[in-house]
Amino acid sequence: EDQVTQSPEALRLQEGESSSLNCSYTVSGLRGLFWYRQDPGKGPEFLFTLYSAGEEKEKERLKATLTKKESFLHITAPKPEDSATYLCAVQANDYKLSFGAGTTVTVRA
Protein backbone atom coordinates (compact mmCIF):
# COMPACT_ATOMS: atom_id res chain seq x y z
CA GLU A 1 0.00 0.00 0.00
CA ASP A 2 1.23 3.48 -0.88
CA GLN A 3 2.31 5.59 2.09
CA VAL A 4 3.01 9.30 2.31
CA THR A 5 4.36 10.94 5.47
CA GLN A 6 4.81 14.67 5.82
CA SER A 7 6.92 16.40 8.45
CA PRO A 8 6.77 18.48 10.48
CA GLU A 9 3.01 18.65 11.15
CA ALA A 10 3.31 22.38 11.85
CA LEU A 11 5.98 24.99 11.18
CA ARG A 12 6.10 28.48 12.59
CA LEU A 13 8.49 30.86 10.82
CA GLN A 14 9.48 34.46 11.13
CA GLU A 15 9.17 36.47 7.93
CA GLY A 16 12.37 35.94 5.93
CA GLU A 17 13.34 32.76 7.80
CA SER A 18 13.87 30.04 5.16
CA SER A 19 12.96 26.42 5.88
CA SER A 20 12.06 23.09 4.29
CA LEU A 21 9.12 20.70 4.44
CA ASN A 22 9.60 16.97 3.97
CA CYS A 23 7.46 14.40 2.18
CA SER A 24 8.60 10.77 2.52
CA TYR A 25 6.89 8.20 0.36
CA THR A 26 6.68 4.47 -0.26
CA VAL A 27 5.14 3.55 -3.58
CA SER A 28 5.66 0.92 -6.24
CA GLY A 29 6.21 2.65 -9.53
CA LEU A 30 6.00 6.40 -8.99
CA ARG A 31 4.17 8.15 -11.83
CA GLY A 32 4.25 11.57 -10.24
CA LEU A 33 4.63 13.47 -6.97
CA PHE A 34 2.40 16.47 -6.47
CA TRP A 35 2.54 19.47 -4.15
CA TYR A 36 -0.58 21.47 -3.34
CA ARG A 37 -1.23 24.53 -1.21
CA GLN A 38 -4.47 24.68 0.81
CA ASP A 39 -5.82 27.77 2.55
CA PRO A 40 -8.30 27.33 5.44
CA GLY A 41 -11.77 26.39 4.22
CA LYS A 42 -10.70 26.15 0.57
CA GLY A 43 -9.77 23.46 -1.90
CA PRO A 44 -6.14 22.52 -2.63
CA GLU A 45 -4.36 24.62 -5.22
CA PHE A 46 -1.84 22.87 -7.47
CA LEU A 47 1.79 23.96 -7.12
CA PHE A 48 4.18 21.42 -8.70
CA THR A 49 4.48 17.99 -10.26
CA LEU A 50 7.77 16.06 -10.12
CA TYR A 51 8.24 12.89 -12.12
CA SER A 52 11.77 11.57 -11.57
CA ALA A 53 14.58 11.68 -9.01
CA GLY A 54 16.77 14.73 -9.38
CA GLU A 55 14.00 16.88 -10.81
CA GLU A 56 13.47 20.38 -9.37
CA LYS A 57 10.72 22.95 -9.93
CA GLU A 58 10.50 26.57 -8.72
CA LYS A 59 7.74 29.10 -8.31
CA GLU A 60 8.41 32.43 -6.61
CA ARG A 61 9.70 31.61 -3.10
CA LEU A 62 8.98 27.88 -3.40
CA LYS A 63 11.25 25.17 -4.74
CA ALA A 64 10.39 21.47 -4.87
CA THR A 65 12.94 18.68 -5.21
CA LEU A 66 12.61 14.92 -5.56
CA THR A 67 14.71 11.89 -4.62
CA LYS A 68 13.80 8.21 -4.83
CA LYS A 69 12.35 8.23 -1.33
CA GLU A 70 11.35 11.80 -0.51
CA SER A 71 10.56 15.26 -1.72
CA PHE A 72 11.35 18.60 -0.15
CA LEU A 73 9.50 21.87 -0.47
CA HIS A 74 11.91 24.70 0.27
CA ILE A 75 10.46 28.07 1.24
CA THR A 76 12.98 30.87 0.76
CA ALA A 77 12.52 34.17 2.64
CA PRO A 78 8.83 33.47 3.35
CA LYS A 79 6.20 36.17 3.66
CA PRO A 80 2.98 36.07 5.73
CA GLU A 81 1.02 35.29 2.55
CA ASP A 82 2.90 31.97 2.32
CA SER A 83 0.99 30.81 5.41
CA ALA A 84 -1.05 27.76 4.40
CA THR A 85 -1.17 23.98 4.64
CA TYR A 86 1.06 22.28 2.09
CA LEU A 87 -0.05 18.86 0.88
CA CYS A 88 2.07 16.21 -0.80
CA ALA A 89 0.56 13.40 -2.90
CA VAL A 90 1.94 10.51 -4.94
CA GLN A 91 0.46 8.76 -7.94
CA ALA A 92 1.32 5.13 -8.58
CA ASN A 93 -1.36 4.16 -11.09
CA ASP A 94 -3.79 5.70 -13.51
CA TYR A 95 -6.35 6.99 -11.12
CA LYS A 96 -5.38 7.34 -7.49
CA LEU A 97 -3.49 9.98 -5.55
CA SER A 98 -2.33 9.09 -2.04
CA PHE A 99 -2.05 12.16 0.18
CA GLY A 100 -0.01 12.97 3.24
CA ALA A 101 -1.64 14.74 6.18
CA GLY A 102 0.01 18.04 5.31
CA THR A 103 2.30 20.60 6.95
CA THR A 104 0.71 23.78 8.26
CA VAL A 105 3.04 26.73 7.82
CA THR A 106 2.55 29.98 9.73
CA VAL A 107 4.72 32.94 8.80
CA ARG A 108 4.78 35.83 11.28
CA ALA A 109 5.55 39.38 10.18
Next chain:
Amino acid sequence: DGGITQSPKYLFRKEGQNVTLSCEQNLNHDAMYWYRQDPGQGLRLIYYSQIVNDFQKGDIAEGYSVSREKKESFPLTVTSAQKNPTAFYLCASKTVTGGRGNIQYFGAGTRLSVL
Protein backbone atom coordinates in the same frame (compact mmCIF):
# COMPACT_ATOMS: atom_id res chain seq x y z
CA ASP B 1 -13.69 30.90 -16.38
CA GLY B 2 -12.96 27.19 -16.44
CA GLY B 3 -13.11 25.39 -13.17
CA ILE B 4 -14.84 23.09 -10.73
CA THR B 5 -17.90 24.30 -8.86
CA GLN B 6 -19.04 22.64 -5.67
CA SER B 7 -22.29 23.48 -3.96
CA PRO B 8 -23.45 24.19 -1.40
CA LYS B 9 -20.49 25.59 0.53
CA TYR B 10 -22.07 24.52 3.84
CA LEU B 11 -24.56 21.71 4.39
CA PHE B 12 -26.30 20.37 7.46
CA ARG B 13 -27.67 16.87 7.77
CA LYS B 14 -30.33 15.65 10.16
CA GLU B 15 -30.34 12.15 11.62
CA GLY B 16 -31.49 9.58 9.07
CA GLN B 17 -31.39 12.02 6.17
CA ASN B 18 -29.67 11.59 2.81
CA VAL B 19 -27.96 14.68 1.41
CA THR B 20 -26.45 15.34 -2.02
CA LEU B 21 -23.37 17.38 -2.75
CA SER B 22 -23.02 18.87 -6.21
CA CYS B 23 -19.87 18.95 -8.35
CA GLU B 24 -19.79 20.48 -11.83
CA GLN B 25 -16.74 21.05 -14.05
CA ASN B 26 -16.32 22.87 -17.35
CA LEU B 27 -12.74 21.79 -17.96
CA ASN B 28 -13.76 18.98 -20.34
CA HIS B 29 -12.02 16.52 -18.01
CA ASP B 30 -12.85 12.83 -18.29
CA ALA B 31 -12.08 11.76 -14.73
CA MET B 32 -13.76 13.04 -11.57
CA TYR B 33 -13.12 12.27 -7.91
CA TRP B 34 -14.63 12.71 -4.47
CA TYR B 35 -12.40 13.01 -1.40
CA ARG B 36 -13.12 13.40 2.27
CA GLN B 37 -10.83 15.55 4.46
CA ASP B 38 -10.75 15.25 8.26
CA PRO B 39 -8.50 17.28 10.58
CA GLY B 40 -5.01 15.81 10.86
CA GLN B 41 -5.58 13.28 8.09
CA GLY B 42 -4.74 13.16 4.43
CA LEU B 43 -7.44 13.33 1.80
CA ARG B 44 -9.20 9.97 1.45
CA LEU B 45 -10.76 8.81 -1.81
CA ILE B 46 -14.49 8.03 -1.68
CA TYR B 47 -15.41 7.37 -5.33
CA TYR B 48 -13.97 8.10 -8.73
CA SER B 49 -15.17 7.99 -12.33
CA GLN B 50 -13.02 7.88 -15.44
CA ILE B 51 -15.86 7.94 -17.95
CA VAL B 52 -19.55 8.72 -18.15
CA ASN B 53 -21.86 6.02 -16.77
CA ASP B 54 -19.00 4.28 -14.96
CA PHE B 55 -17.55 4.75 -11.48
CA GLN B 56 -15.53 2.81 -8.92
CA LYS B 57 -15.31 2.69 -5.15
CA GLY B 58 -12.35 4.31 -3.47
CA ASP B 59 -10.96 3.56 -0.05
CA ILE B 60 -13.93 4.72 2.04
CA ALA B 61 -17.06 4.25 -0.12
CA GLU B 62 -19.34 2.79 2.56
CA GLY B 63 -22.30 5.09 3.28
CA TYR B 64 -21.84 7.08 0.05
CA SER B 65 -23.21 6.82 -3.47
CA VAL B 66 -22.50 8.62 -6.75
CA SER B 67 -23.73 8.89 -10.33
CA ARG B 68 -22.05 10.02 -13.55
CA GLU B 69 -24.78 10.67 -16.13
CA LYS B 70 -23.02 13.63 -17.71
CA LYS B 71 -19.33 14.33 -18.29
CA GLU B 72 -19.58 17.62 -16.44
CA SER B 73 -21.35 16.39 -13.32
CA PHE B 74 -20.48 13.96 -10.51
CA PRO B 75 -22.86 14.35 -7.53
CA LEU B 76 -22.15 12.62 -4.22
CA THR B 77 -24.93 11.42 -1.92
CA VAL B 78 -24.14 10.96 1.74
CA THR B 79 -26.63 8.39 2.94
CA SER B 80 -28.01 7.73 6.40
CA ALA B 81 -25.74 4.69 6.52
CA GLN B 82 -22.74 7.01 6.89
CA LYS B 83 -22.61 7.36 10.68
CA ASN B 84 -19.85 9.95 10.85
CA PRO B 85 -20.44 12.30 7.92
CA THR B 86 -19.04 15.50 9.43
CA ALA B 87 -16.09 16.44 7.22
CA PHE B 88 -14.87 18.67 4.41
CA TYR B 89 -15.71 17.14 1.03
CA LEU B 90 -13.62 17.89 -2.03
CA CYS B 91 -14.34 17.19 -5.67
CA ALA B 92 -11.54 16.98 -8.22
CA SER B 93 -11.14 16.33 -11.92
CA LYS B 94 -8.39 15.65 -14.42
CA THR B 95 -7.75 14.66 -17.99
CA VAL B 96 -6.81 11.02 -18.56
CA THR B 97 -4.74 11.37 -21.71
CA GLY B 98 -0.96 11.16 -21.70
CA GLY B 99 1.42 8.70 -20.11
CA ARG B 100 2.48 10.67 -17.06
CA GLY B 101 0.54 11.50 -13.94
CA ASN B 102 -1.93 14.21 -14.80
CA ILE B 103 -2.82 17.02 -12.45
CA GLN B 104 -5.98 16.77 -10.39
CA TYR B 105 -7.70 20.13 -9.95
CA PHE B 106 -9.94 20.72 -6.98
CA GLY B 107 -13.13 22.57 -6.22
CA ALA B 108 -13.59 24.85 -3.21
CA GLY B 109 -15.20 22.14 -1.08
CA THR B 110 -18.40 21.53 0.84
CA ARG B 111 -18.39 21.42 4.63
CA LEU B 112 -20.97 18.96 5.93
CA SER B 113 -22.10 18.99 9.54
CA VAL B 114 -24.62 16.92 11.47
CA LEU B 115 -27.43 18.71 13.31
